[in-house]
Amino acid sequence: MPDYIPTNAASSGVKLDKKTLKSIAARSDKPGLIYIAQWVAFLAATGALVWAALGTLWVWPAMLLHGIFLTVPAYSFSHETAHGTAFRSRWLNEAVLWVTSFLYMEEPLHRRYTHTNHHTHTWWVGKDSQMPFDTPMGFGGWLAEISGFALLRFHIQVFVYLAAGRYTDTMKMVTPEGGFAKMTRNARIMLMIYALIAAAPFFGIWWVVWFLVIPRILGAPVMLLFTLIQHVELQENSPSILESTRSFRSNRLAEFLYMKMNNHVEHHLYPQVPFHALPKLAEALQDQLPQPDPGFCKTNLEVMSVVLRRSLGRQTKAASIRQAPHMITGAARWNVSRSGQCELGRKIPIRSHSMSQWIDACATDDIDEEDLISWQHGGKSYAIYNTKKGFFASDLICTHEEQSLEDGLVIDCVIECPLHGGRFDICTGKALSAPVHKDLNTYPVRVEGGRVFVETG
Incomplete structure (x- = not known):
């Protein structure tokens, strides 16, 4: 991760x-x-x-x-x-x-x-x-x-x-x-x-x-x-x-x-x-969200004024555009790291399953057509899809940048990652378009009595 x-x-x-x-x-x-x-x-x-x-x-x-x-x-x-x-x-x-x-x-x-x-x-x-x-x-x-x-x-x-x-x-x-x-x-x-x-x-x-x-x-x-x-x-x-x-x-x-x-x-x-x-x-x-800045011309004129004043050693507070505090002369200085190291991280534990089993995951009407929901089981995150071809399941996390697919867009039988637009075939998990190249794990699904069952493991 x-x-x-x-x-x-x-x-x-x-x-x-x-x-x-x-x-x-x-x-x-x-x-x-x-x-x-x-x-x-x-x-x-x-x-x-x-x-x-x-x-x-x-x-x-x-x-x-x-x-x-x-x-x-x-x-x-x-x-x-x-x-x-x-x-x-x-x-x-x-x-x-x-x-x-x-x-x-x-x-x-x-x-x-x-x-x-x-x-x-x-x-x-x-x-x-x-x-x-x-x-x-x-x-x-x-x-x-x-x-x-x-x-x-x-x-x-x-x-x-x-x-x-x-x-x-x-x-x-x-x-x-x-x-x-x-x-x-x-x-x-x-x-x-x-x-x-x-x-x-x-x-x-x-x-x-x-x-x-x-x-x-x-x-x-x-x-x-x-x-x-x-x-x-x-x-x-x-x-x-x-x-x-x-x-x-x-x-x-x-x-x-x-x-x-x-x-x-x-x-x-x-x-x-x-x-x-x-x-x-x-x-x-x-x-x-913050209010948008002024129009194209006014925002650019303000930026030009700020950078010119900065080069002349003058005060750099803009009148009408947003600025970070350290961009303003006289404000507390920020030491911008040039190391490129991000101190924020997120770990999503995934435990292996030694045995396969059919698990009642959700009702069929819990998922709109051409949509998905996330489902957690046994410490693992899954995506369950409702497509025109039926119900399918896969890992929830994109294989490219470890991004959740939960907010992804389902188009026909394709899931598009919400972060970078990489696409996977929902039926097979096959990576279809850059930047993804590693296939997505998929899992057998069956529907009985209005319930969706997923075979985990």
């Missing part, structure tokens, strides 16, 4: 009724497909502006606008599909992950695995593999972060390492068995496509420059301003998402670009909830 507590709703003391969570987390292809249609329409409109402005100075603001609509949704969609929550259909989710990760310029499985780690150890120094800057942040660090070039340099390094089959310690830490071969293949394919794009102007093909390359560069700072305010100025090394993560108010345009991820506290508490349902989740949790 792990010697840490994953950062999520449980570690933050936030609770939501299971039936409410299941309703909010329901999956559908429709919202994602609508989003794609809207995104393509926006890109066609901004692309038409670029085309009309070619040969004039107006092409630069046109490419900036086009770049914002290209880059921010590419980041947002690759993030959502990395979680596996954008679509109900898995193949559609994986296809969009590949395309949007190409636009974002990160190998898609590296994106998924490092982001899985980010949710396990949100804003833990030395453990969170997506903690890109030192804290507290100064003005120089702010400039480096929002320019996009530091991120681009890092992604190029990752591509080169993966393509060459050279895997860093971080990659080895976050990647499950069997993942490296796929990552290397993807990196080589993507690098070949990038090379073709770079060579295109030498063959007289300039449209990729005006509609893809330059807009991607110009749009990156706006994308990074969205990502920067997720955690900046908040508490490192805390088990509570309420202390490490920020939500902010937003208008409809910013919500579209960011796929409603302005509800970022809510997303980190329950990452199994799809993007379109985050406002509903925020409403359900509003009495348990």
Whole structure:
């Protein structure tokens, strides 16, 4: 069992009724497909502006606008599909992950695995593999972060390492068995496509420059301003998402670009909830959460003011955004550990069973269809499922990060881990999708007289 507590709703003391969570987390292809249609329409409109402005100075603001609509949704969609929550259909989710990760310029499985780690150890120094800057942040660090070039340099390094089959310690830490071969293949394919794009102007093909390359560069700072305010100025090394993560108010345009991820506290508490349902989740949790910070522009202006004042040695208390106490000049200083060691742990004892026996576990009507309940017997934790194919039982704990499946989503005969989105076949226990690779133990079930019996052992 792990010697840490994953950062999520449980570690933050936030609770939501299971039936409410299941309703909010329901999956559908429709919202994602609508989003794609809207995104393509926006890109066609901004692309038409670029085309009309070619040969004039107006092409630069046109490419900036086009770049914002290209880059921010590419980041947002690759993030959502990395979680596996954008679509109900898995193949559609994986296809969009590949395309949007190409636009974002990160190998898609590296994106998924490092982001899985980010949710396990949100804003833990030395453990969170997506903690890109030192804290507290100064003005120089702010400039480096929002320019996009530091991120681009890092992604190029990752591509080169993966393509060459050279895997860093971080990659080895976050990647499950069997993942490296796929990552290397993807990196080589993507690098070949990038090379073709770079060579295109030498063959007289300039449209990729005006509609893809330059807009991607110009749009990156706006994308990074969205990502920067997720955690900046908040508490490192805390088990509570309420202390490490920020939500902010937003208008409809910013919500579209960011796929409603302005509800970022809510997303980190329950990452199994799809993007379109985050406002509903925020409403359900509003009495348990801090108030969201001001909108995108005001929050970013406040952050810029704080980091500039910090670099000048002035007072750093923000007027309207949340800050950790040690981020404020004159407050008690916190010594942020750089060891990456978490002092919080949880042990779940599991005793072996030497004999098999049929145990009356529950009534059939205790479990809604396409749902599960947890069941304890003999010091061991089980999951009992009600699916369209009948009742099944398995271990309750995910084989990836030792997370309970109790709040997981049942889709057809698949259980999805609520922490990282790994999926198992309920009938066989087979691991179906990353980051899980080890199968789940299953147990025989029979139904008699409206009761569910499980053969333990």
